[in-house]
Structure formats: C-alpha cells, structure tokens
Amino acid sequence: MSEKQRSVALVAHDNKKQELVAWAKENQSLFETLGIYATGTTGKLIEKGLNRSVNKLLSGPLGGDQQIGAKIAEGHIDLLIFFWDPLEPQPHDPDIKALLRIAALYNIPVACNRASADYMIQSPLLHGEYRPAKPDFSIYTQRITPAG
Numbered sequence: 001m002s003e004k005q006r007s008v009a010l011v012a013h014d015n016k017k018q019e020l021v022a023w024a025k026e027n028q029s030l031f032e033t034l035g036i037y038a039t040g041t042t043g044k045l046i047e048k049g050l051n052r053s054v055n056k057l058l059s060g061p062l063g064g065d066q067q068i069g070a071k072i073a074e075g076h077i078d079l080l081i082f083f084w085d086p087l088e089p090q091p092h093d094p095d096i097k098a099l100l101r102i103a104a105l106y107n108i109p110v111a112c113n114r115a116s117a118d119y120m121i122q123s124p125l126l127h128g129e130y131r132p133a134k135p136d137f138s139i140y141t142q143r144i145t146p147a148g
C-alpha cells in the first residue's frame with residue numbers, strides 16, 4: 001500500500017518571510033515530495049520561490065491562521081513551520097495563539113525558526129516510518145457528552 005504523502009504548513013510573519021522562502025529554496029528537493037499548505041501571502045511567495053503550487057488559505061490577519069488550525073484538526077497537516085516574529089506585535093495575536101494551541105493539542109511538531117526547522121526536516125517524521133501518536137480525546141468527549 002502506498003504511504004500517504006506528508007503535508008507541511010508554512011507560515012511566516014512579514015519580517016520573516018524572506019528567511020522562510022530562502023530556507024524553503026535551500027530544501028527545494030524535499031519540498032517537491034511534500035504537500036504544502038500556507039497562509040495567503042506566505043503561500044504566494046513560496047509558490048514563486050519553489051516554482052510549484054501550494055494550497056493557499058486566507059492571509060493570516062484575515063483568518064488564515066485559523067484555517068491552518070482547522071486543517072490540523074482535520075488531520076491534513078503533519079508539520080507546522082511557523083516563523084513568527086518575536087519583535088513585532090500582530091493584530092491577530094489571538095489567532096496565532098489558537099493555531100499554536102491546536103498544534104500542541106494534536107501533537108503536531110512545530111518549528112518556529114530556521115534551527116528548529118532544520119532539525120525537523122532531518123527527522124524520521126519525514127524520512128522514516130515514525131508517526132507521532134494521535135492524541136486520545138476520550139476523556140474530554142466523556143466530559144462534554146450530556147448525561148442521560
């Protein structure tokens with residue numbers, strides 16, 4: 001049986017976009033093997049940099065972070081590479097926090113800078129059989145199921 005293609009989400013704040021695109025280009029051959037989701041503006045730049053199509057969602061401040069979070073919850077994304085800007089306040093900070101929460105909840109590896117992204121792309125997650133465990137939510141679903 002053929003393996004499901006792994007998908008990565010790429011997201012970068014404005015001051016980090018060039019760095020993300022440069023990093024993606026350095027790893028172009030790997031990205032040819034992966035599905036790519038991205039927030040709107042990041043996605044356009046990645047398409048141009050890698051000369052390939054990307055599943056582009058809305059721009060981050062317009063709901064794109066939330067859409068990436070929904071894709072994670074639906075099981076479409078294996079890795080999140082999110083070069084967020086530690087020096088610039090963002091108007092959609094609650095959405096960013098929500099995306100990082102969803103990634104933690106669903107046990108999705110997150111890289112926030114070049115060093116962690118370098119580690120991540122060398123991992124058996126991409127090159128071997130290792131799959132992170134799917135979280136068990138049964139304790140929560142019991143709690144929210146009405147009695148009766």
Ligand SMILES: O=C(CO)COP(=O)(O)O
Binds near residue numbers: 060
């Ligand atoms: O704001 C973002 C992530 O929080 C990124 O959105 P864009 O890729 O549309 O700039």
